[in-house]
Amino acid sequence: MSQTPLLLSVDNLATHFFSQEGILEAVDGVSFDIHAGEALGIAGESGCGKSVTAQSILRIVPKNGKIVTGAINLFQNGDSVDLVQLDDRGQQIRQIRGGEIAMVFQEPMAAFSMVYTIGNQITEVIRLHQECSQNEARERAVEMLRRVGMPQPEQTIDAYPFALSGGMRQRAMIAMALSCHPALLIADEPTTAVDVTIQAQVLELMKDLQRDMGMALIVITHDLAVISELCDRVMIMYLGKDVESAPADVIFRDPKHPYTVGLLRSVPELGEGHTQELDPISGSVPSPYRRPTGCPFHPRCPEFIPDVCDVDLPPQIELAGGHRVRCHLYVQD
Amino acid sequence: MAQADAAANNLNAGTDASSPSSSHRQAGVSRASSADNVLEVTDLRKYFPILRGFFRRQVGEVKAVDEVSFHVARGETLALVGESGCGKTTTGRCVMRAIEPSGGSVLFRKRDGEEFDITTLAKQDLRSVQQYMGMIFQDPFSSLNPRLTVLEIIGEPFITRRLITKRRELEEKVAQLLRSVRLDPTYMRRYPHAFSGGQRQRIAIARALALDPDFVVADEPVSALDVSVQAQILSLLKVLQSELHLTYLFITHNLSVVEYLSDRVSVMYVGQIVELGRTESIFSRPRHPYTEALLSAVPVVETGKAGRRRERIILEGDVADPSNVPTGCTFHPRCPYVQDICREEEPQLIDLAGANGSQPHLVRCHFADDLDLQGVGNALQ
Ligand SMILES: Nc1ncnc2c1ncn2[C@@H]1O[C@H](COP(=O)(O)OP(=O)(O)OP(=O)(O)O)[C@@H](O)[C@H]1O
Ligand SMILES: Nc1ncnc2c1ncn2[C@@H]1O[C@H](COP(=O)(O)OP(=O)(O)OP(=O)(O)O)[C@@H](O)[C@H]1O
Ligand code: SF4
Ligand code: SF4
Ligand SMILES: [Mg+2]
Ligand SMILES: [Mg+2]
Numbered sequence: 241m242s243q244t245p246l247l248l249s250v251d252n253l254a255t256h257f258f259s260q261e262g263i264l265e266a267v268d269g270v271s272f273d274i275h276a277g278e279a280l281g282i283a284g285e286s287g288c289g290k291s292v293t294a295q296s297i298l299r300i301v302p303k304n305g306k307i308v309t310g311a312i313n314l315f316q317n318g319d320s321v322d323l324v325q326l327d328d329r330g331q332q333i334r335q336i337r338g339g340e341i342a343m344v345f346q347e348p349m350a351a352f353s354m355v356y357t358i359g360n361q362i363t364e365v366i367r368l369h370q371e372c373s374q375n376e377a378r379e380r381a382v383e384m385l386r387r388v389g390m391p392q393p394e395q396t397i398d399a400y401p402f403a404l405s406g407g408m409r410q411r412a413m414i415a416m417a418l419s420c421h422p423a424l425l426i427a428d429e430p431t432t433a434v435d436v437t438i439q440a441q442v443l444e445l446m447k448d449l450q451r452d453m454g455m456a457l458i459v460i461t462h463d464l465a466v467i468s469e470l471c472d473r474v475m476i477m478y479l480g481k482d483v484e485s486a487p488a489d490v491i492f493r494d495p496k497h498p499y500t501v502g503l504l505r506s507v508p509e510l511g512e513g514h515t516q517e518l519d520p521i522s523g524s525v526p527s528p529y530r531r532p533t534g535c536p537f538h539p540r541c542p543e544f545i546p547d548v549c550d551v552d553l554p555p556q557i558e559l560a561g562g563h564r565v566r567c568h569l570y571v572q573d
Numbered sequence: 574m575a576q577a578d579a580a581a582n583n584l585n586a587g588t589d590a591s592s593p594s595s596s597h598r599q600a601g602v603s604r605a606s607s608a609d610n611v612l613e614v615t616d617l618r619k620y621f622p623i624l625r626g627f628f629r630r631q632v633g634e635v636k637a638v639d640e641v642s643f644h645v646a647r648g649e650t651l652a653l654v655g656e657s658g659c660g661k662t663t664t665g666r667c668v669m670r671a672i673e674p675s676g677g678s679v680l681f682r683k684r685d686g687e688e689f690d691i692t693t694l695a696k697q698d699l700r701s702v703q704q705y706m707g708m709i710f711q712d713p714f715s716s717l718n719p720r721l722t723v724l725e726i727i728g729e730p731f732i733t734r735r736l737i738t739k740r741r742e743l744e745e746k747v748a749q750l751l752r753s754v755r756l757d758p759t760y761m762r763r764y765p766h767a768f769s770g771g772q773r774q775r776i777a778i779a780r781a782l783a784l785d786p787d788f789v790v791a792d793e794p795v796s797a798l799d800v801s802v803q804a805q806i807l808s809l810l811k812v813l814q815s816e817l818h819l820t821y822l823f824i825t826h827n828l829s830v831v832e833y834l835s836d837r838v839s840v841m842y843v844g845q846i847v848e849l850g851r852t853e854s855i856f857s858r859p860r861h862p863y864t865e866a867l868l869s870a871v872p873v874v875e876t877g878k879a880g881r882r883r884e885r886i887i888l889e890g891d892v893a894d895p896s897n898v899p900t901g902c903t904f905h906p907r908c909p910y911v912q913d914i915c916r917e918e919e920p921q922l923i924d925l926a927g928a929n930g931s932q933p934h935l936v937r938c939h940f941a942d943d944l945d946l947q948g949v950g951n952a953l954q
Binding site for chain 2: 285286391405406407408435436437438439440441443444462463464465466468469488489492493502503504505506507508509510511512513514516518519520521522524525
């Protein structure tokens with residue numbers, strides 16, 4: 241496949257939270273690129289910094305947090321803009337949010353207000369970003385609802401969010417996010433709150449839409465299988481660090497980082513039967529305020545190298561085929 | 574941390590040696606009413622009233638559980654699976670009589686053979702029987718009282734039932750329970766907030782096992798945990814089952830977990846069992862269209878192994894509403910194989926295997942015998 245143009249480039253992003261307990265390095269030196277039409281999956285366990293990465297891109301980091309270093313370059317029409325340098329309440333980022341970059345959340349209720357119909361809310365988004373009349377906006381909203389497979393879109397558009405089932409709400413939220421044809425859609429745990437048969441519907445829908453609209457996608461989830469279904473590239477995070485990233489077919493076949501290896505061995509695989517052995521990672525993710533020295537994974541790592549891993553932060557190593565890993569095992573000297 | 578590592582090592586060692594449970598696996602063969610059954614549930618029903626308006630008049634019923642029958646043989650794990658709202662938790666709670674069923678019977682048989690009809694027991698008798706039944710819940714954060722120490726949480730059943738009155742004896746008992754779930758006994762003076770999710774679930778398991786139950790209902794015990802910790806708890810549950818000869822009713826929506834842990838599986842849809850049988854046979858060849866769709870919907874990690882990619886079945890529409898159950902077969906509005914008869918006539922639960930003398934395989938579908946449905950697993954390759 242020939243490489244499409246670069247769309248978003250995140251370089252050494254660090255976002256920290258400040259509180260009485262101290263500084264929490266929620267995202268700590270993360271880098272990745274997304275090309276037009278590409279799907280990137282970000283995976284890792286609860287608290288590793290997935291959502292804060294997404295919040296940083298959209299510049300919606302909560303007040304007690306701050307992007308402390310790094311650049312987030314968005315490329316459009318031969319131009320580029322560093323989102324980190326924008327005023328987070330200024331005109332420019334507001335146009336980008338919901339325009340070039342849209343987001344869907346785990347809990348669809350969070351995206352909608354309960355006092356307006358979904359039609360009101362979707363047309364408002366459309367008119368915020370595009371010059372059009374109320375009627376045209378409504379037509380586009382109906383079209384978008386039809387596109388996401390909403391039953392009877394002409395009627396459902398006048399429904400209130402609470403009157404919709406979970407699966408329908410999820411569709412309405414995706415319709416709203418896609419209504420301005422974003423170049424990039426960020427989906428934060430888009431299917432965690434829905435049933436497995438509905439999850440299958442939503443994943444299929446996102447695949448179709450991505451293909452038809454040539455949209456790039458960032459899928460955030462703790463479920464590696466969801467990423468495997470949807471994504472071209474994968475980035476695995478642990479305690480704010482991007483510990484491994486690679487093309488999806490490479491990382492699932494040949495994971496390099498001991499944490500990725502452990503994650504893959506922790507989930508029972510459907511179709512492997514009663515006798516499969518799980519090989520859980522020992523211990524649990526430490527408190528972010530007590531981040532281990534050296535490699536953040538070292539207290540749980542079966543490959544731990546004494547006096548190296550607990551002392552030095554491993555550098556990011558470039559392997560062949562766009563495969564990057566932060567681990568001392570792969571340092572060549 | 575070192576302690577947790579040791580626990581994990583123990584666990585791995587334990588799983589290797591988990592063959593005792595395989596001898597129990599045969600137990601699932603026995604039909605209902607065998608002396609080997611810990612639990613026999615017959616025609617269990619739970620209808621919740623739907624109340625409306627100022628006078629809270631009843632305007633309808635939610636058929637949360639409707640004519641559910643199954644048994645659980647000693648030493649086996651029966652999984653209850655199905656999507657949100659299909660009645661799994663309600664079934665689990667009715668079986669323990671944590672809530673009152675609307676109808677049906679639940680027969681519980683202790684290790685020594687003594688039998689009780691849970692549904693008709695008087696309150697005090699119920700309490701004394703409930704000590705043979707443990708329960709583990711989904712959320713390890715809200716299921717433990719934050720104001721009590723671990724010692725008080727795990728020791729509580731002994732104190733309220735006046736089984737242990739001396740403090741030293743209680744501490745010894747709790748230390749032993751903590752060791753059994755691979756936690757350091759010196760943790761017993763701490764409060765729940767000082768523990769991670771996985772450690773809290775271990776505490777909840779220790780509490781469920783405190784009175785040495787025969788039977789444990791585990792309701793989504795790993796759903797709220799981090800992926801890496803889920804595996805630790807699943808292995809622990811497997812090891813404890815063989816060490817303590819436990820029988821599990823395991824409630825989950827996660828089919829990969831079912832396959833890993835359970836001997837038999839019961840698939841529920843809108844309050845009813847639609848398929849029930851040996852896990853391997855149902856997973857390799859489901860006989861109900863809903864089971865086929867469920868298995869097919871599970872995303873899998875593409876590891877490049879040959880033959881794993883499957884044709885995906887995407888069901889239309891949402892899970893049916895139990896307060897407004899479709900006519901005929903409750904699955905008919907979403908079923909890809911629907912025929913006219915399905916819209917009118919309710920299919921009965923029939924045993925497909927019974928006729929030729931092999932293991933029971935119950936299915937609620939008019940066309941169970943005719944459909945050639947697709948499963949998962951190595952058998953396919
Ligand atoms: N508003 C906030 N104030 C303080 N700390 C925060 C805030 N939001 C997030 N954090 C912390 O930042 C870290 C990263 O959080 P983030 O929400 O990005 O995790 P995540 O990977 O999305 O996890 P999950 O899978 O649970 O959604 C966590 O330690 C979290 O506690
Ligand atoms: N106390 C109650 N009053 C009224 N309806 C109830 C009550 N408890 C449960 N229900 C209804 O009964 C049905 C079955 O609920 P139940 O909690 O058993 O489902 P479940 O299979 O455990 O779902 P989940 O996977 O979401 O936990 C649902 O429709 C639910 O709304
Ligand atoms: S750097 Fe060391 S501790 Fe960290 S993952 Fe690699 S081997 Fe393990
Ligand atoms: S009875 Fe009919 S609608 Fe119901 S599952 Fe069978 S084929 Fe489908
Ligand atoms: Mg998150
Ligand atoms: Mg439940």
